[in-house]
Structure formats: structure tokens, C-alpha cells
Amino acid sequence: MTWLITGGAGYIGAHVARAMAEAGERVVALDDLSSGVADRLPPGIPLVQGSSLDGDLLKRVLAEHAVTGVVHLAARKQVGESVAEPTRYYQENVGGLATLLEAVAGAGVRRFVFSSSAAVYGNPDADPITEDTACAPMSPYGETKLAGEWLVRAAGRAHGIATVCLRYFNVAGAASPELADTGVFNIIPMVFDRLTRGEAPRIFGDDYPTPDGTAVRDYLHVCDLAEAHLAAARRLTGGASGDLTVNIGSGRGVSVRELMALVAEVTGDTRQPVVEPRRPGDAPRAVASAALAGEELGWSARREVAEMVESAWRGWRHHHRATGVG
Ligand SMILES: NC(=O)c1ccc[n+]([C@@H]2O[C@H](COP(=O)([O-])OP(=O)(O)OC[C@H]3O[C@@H](n4cnc5c(N)ncnc54)[C@H](O)[C@@H]3O)[C@@H](O)[C@H]2O)c1
Missing domain, CATH: 3.90.25.10 (UDP-galactose 4-epimerase, domain 1)
Incomplete structure (x- = not known):
């Protein structure tokens, strides 16, 4: 098993990459370093510098590293910026995901974990917020996460990819x-x-x-969140099929x-x-x-x-x- 972790030099991605490597998983990171920091990754985890929008690069990385599962964290994440630059957010967060899923399907990778967000819910009345609570995102950022979930599930069904969408709450x-x-x-x-x-x-x-x-x-400690990714990855390597969309909160x-x-x-x-x-x-x-x-x-x-x-x-x-x- 080798896991590709996109956004692996980011705040959460680096925690996920380390937690998975420490748990014995083989891991390779891909990051365009637009907000990531290469030094967050320890020397044992290879980092490919490049974008989730670069389909040819993705195909190469999936093949060269014999990737068998993907954890996709690479995205723009600032709500205010997404209001000012919605097209960029849709292009990076949804377009980048579509490019990645195409490469994943083409390479025969059958396991996919997606970083979603509690932003998909908007400001619901529900207490607690369950996965059945209606989604009504209040920013283009939240919309890209909801559209991302739809795309992940649709691609999963079309190409036989088992998927998990993790809706993170407030991480620190x-x-x-x-x-x-x-x-x-x-x-x-x-x-x-x-x-x-x-x-x-x-x-x-x-x-x-x-x-x-x-x-x-x-509020959720980022180390707890990293462990949730490991649990999601293990669910998929354990042979789970279909899709799962799940809150990751305390x-x-x-x-x-x-x-x-x-x-x-x-x-x-x-x-x-x-x-x-x-x-x-x-x-x-x-x-x-x-x-x-x-x-x-x-x-x-x-x-x-x-x-x-x-x-x-x-x-x-x-x-x-x-x-x-x-
Ligand atoms: N931080 C939070 O509280 C929070 C909450 C909910 C969801 N999320 C999601 O978690 C993920 C990681 O967030 P983070 O807080 O670590 O942010 P971050 O900005 O630290 O990490 C994102 C990483 O992705 C990289 N990246 C961005 N666009 C890319 C692209 N097109 N191709 C390749 N690499 C690219 C960046 O360089 C960065 O390293 C994001 O998908 C974000 O939407 C974060």
C-alpha cells in the first residue's frame, strides 16, 4: 500500500502524512507549496512539488510510486478569499479534484479519502449536527467542499473507487x-x-x-484529526466499499x-x-x-x-x- 497525500506539506496534511508514516503506511506527498512548507515533512517522506491541476504529473506520480490510495487535502481554504475569488476556488478545489479523480480512475487506484469541512452545513439549527443535517454552505469555499463531496461519490460509483469524505470541524x-x-x-x-x-x-x-x-x-486537536485519516485509510484497506461521509469533530x-x-x-x-x-x-x-x-x-x-x-x-x-x- 502506498498513499498519496495531496497538500502533504500543509498544516493538516503534514500531520496526516506523519501519523500515517508512523503507523507503518508508505506515504508520498504532493504539494504545490502555495501555502505549504516542505520542511514540515520528515526526510523519509518524499515530496513531489506540483499541482493537483496537472493531470500529466498526477498520472506519473501515481505510476512511479505505485500509489494504491489517495488522501486529498490540497485546496484553498480561506472563506473571505473565496467570496472575492470564487472562480479560483472552484477551479482549484473542484477542478483540481476532478483532474485528480480522473488520474486516480485511470491508474486503477480504488481508495480515496477527501478533506471536506463542516462549512458544508452553513449555520444549521441542528444540535448536534449529524451527517443527515441539511447542507447549506454560506460561502463559495463551503460550496466547493459540498460539490467536491458530490464529485467524489459520483466518481466512486462510476469507477468502483471506495471513498470516505471527512467533514472536519474547528481544527487547531x-x-x-x-x-x-x-x-x-x-x-x-x-x-x-x-x-x-x-x-x-x-x-x-x-x-x-x-x-x-x-x-x-x-474544537478538534489536529493530532486527533490525523488519527481520523489513518482510521479512514485503514477502513479502505480493510476492504470497505461504497462511500462514507462522516463528521470529524469532538x-x-x-x-x-x-x-x-x-x-x-x-x-x-x-x-x-x-x-x-x-x-x-x-x-x-x-x-x-x-x-x-x-x-x-x-x-x-x-x-x-x-x-x-x-x-x-x-x-x-x-x-x-x-x-x-x-
Ligand atoms: N484548517 C481547518 O480548520 C480546516 C477545516 C476544514 C477543512 N479543512 C480542509 O483541510 C485541507 C487542508 O487544510 P490546511 O488547514 O492544512 O490548509 P493548508 O493551506 O495549510 O494546506 C493546504 C495545502 O495544499 C497545498 N495546495 C493548495 N492548492 C494546491 C494544489 N492545487 N495542488 C497542490 N497542492 C496544493 C498548499 O500548498 C498547502 O500545503 C483543505 O482541503 C481544507 O479545506 C481545513
Whole structure:
């Protein structure tokens, strides 16, 4: 078995590649390094630099490395950017996926794991959010993930490829500081960014119908997420056929205030958060049902939120010392 991991030099991809290699899987990474960092991969994992839009390269890589399964993480992932540049997002996220699936089908690869996102749900009322909750993405980014799932399932049916679509909830943390997420797109890096600038963190809305009035979300340690990929890969090597679409979340709700308290504990910065008005479209509560992941993948999140925040902070400090920012 050799697994091709697209986006393998990215934040999540590098964690997945390492976790799979450590578990004894043979792994090769493909990444165009548009936001990835080659050094995230240890020397034992080969990295092919190139794009999921390059069909000829994909065919070559699948053949040369005798690839038998693909974990596809390569994508653009910024919601705001997707609103400004929808055609680029559809081209990279859906076009790149179509090119890859064509190469996969042509090469006779029969196992495919796709990085989807809780963004496919939009802001549903459901609590918890199950895989049957209606999908209504609120950005072109979320649309590309939903269209991606449709395409994965259709190609799977047409070409006899067994598929798993993983809908990740809010991912943070790092296995080691060098592997940290360097972008500032999610709440945890955003809070670190404010603190590093000497500013108080912001809470958007404290009048939601939740126990402390702030919005509740499902946070997942990236190492738990990497283990979910390994579980998905093992399901496919174990002979599973057909398709599976599954939430990858902790199933545990954490409020923004609870998260801020953990950040204060970890950073030692006890500046009081500033409360600002709610942002339009933010749901009071968005927490995964993790039941199906338990049943189908034998997987559940094991790590505490505090551990996730601590490792994210170590990564933030490492990166900011290294770049001299902040
Ligand atoms: N980070 C999150 O919270 C989150 C949540 C849900 C889903 N996801 C999905 O997980 C995946 C990985 O996200 P991440 O957070 O690691 O982001 P990331 O930007 O760190 O990783 C994406 C990687 O893909 C590479 N890449 C992008 N377009 C490419 C292309 N066309 N060809 C080859 N390589 C390409 C980038 O260089 C980068 O290394 C993405 O599909 C993203 O949509 C992430």
C-alpha cells in the first residue's frame, strides 16, 4: 500500500502524512507549496512539488510510486478569499479534484479519502449536527467542499473507487511547534495575534441563548484529526466499499468564553476580552455528532481542549520567534 497525500506539506496534511508514516503506511506527498512548507515533512517522506491541476504529473506520480490510495487535502481554504475569488476556488478545489479523480480512475487506484469541512452545513439549527443535517454552505469555499463531496461519490460509483469524505470541524493545535498552522484564519490564532499585538481579544456577541451567552463550537486537536485519516485509510484497506461521509469533530461544545479562559491560562495574559456585537450569520451553537465516526471508523477525539490550546500557543511562539513577527 502506498498513499498519496495531496497538500502533504500543509498544516493538516503534514500531520496526516506523519501519523500515517508512523503507523507503518508508505506515504508520498504532493504539494504545490502555495501555502505549504516542505520542511514540515520528515526526510523519509518524499515530496513531489506540483499541482493537483496537472493531470500529466498526477498520472506519473501515481505510476512511479505505485500509489494504491489517495488522501486529498490540497485546496484553498480561506472563506473571505473565496467570496472575492470564487472562480479560483472552484477551479482549484473542484477542478483540481476532478483532474485528480480522473488520474486516480485511470491508474486503477480504488481508495480515496477527501478533506471536506463542516462549512458544508452553513449555520444549521441542528444540535448536534449529524451527517443527515441539511447542507447549506454560506460561502463559495463551503460550496466547493459540498460539490467536491458530490464529485467524489459520483466518481466512486462510476469507477468502483471506495471513498470516505471527512467533514472536519474547528481544527487547531500542533504535534510539534514546527508543524503549527501559520495562518490567522481561525479563532485561536486570531486571539494569539491580538495578544501578540498587545490588544485584548474580541468576543462577537455575548447574548446568545447559550449557558454563558457566547457562541459554542466544536474544537478538534489536529493530532486527533490525523488519527481520523489513518482510521479512514485503514477502513479502505480493510476492504470497505461504497462511500462514507462522516463528521470529524469532538462532539463537545466549548464556548468562546471558555476558550478565552484557556488561552489566558496558557499564555498568562489575563487581559479581559472586549465584547462586540454578534457577526451576521454566526450560529449560537455548532457541535458535531461524533457518533457515526465512532461506529464506522472506530475513531473518537481523545485530546483535551487545553492540550490543543497549549500546543497551538507553542507553535505560535515558535513561528513568531522564527519570523521575528509580533
Ligand atoms: N484548517 C481547518 O480548520 C480546516 C477545516 C476544514 C477543512 N479543512 C480542509 O483541510 C485541507 C487542508 O487544510 P490546511 O488547514 O492544512 O490548509 P493548508 O493551506 O495549510 O494546506 C493546504 C495545502 O495544499 C497545498 N495546495 C493548495 N492548492 C494546491 C494544489 N492545487 N495542488 C497542490 N497542492 C496544493 C498548499 O500548498 C498547502 O500545503 C483543505 O482541503 C481544507 O479545506 C481545513
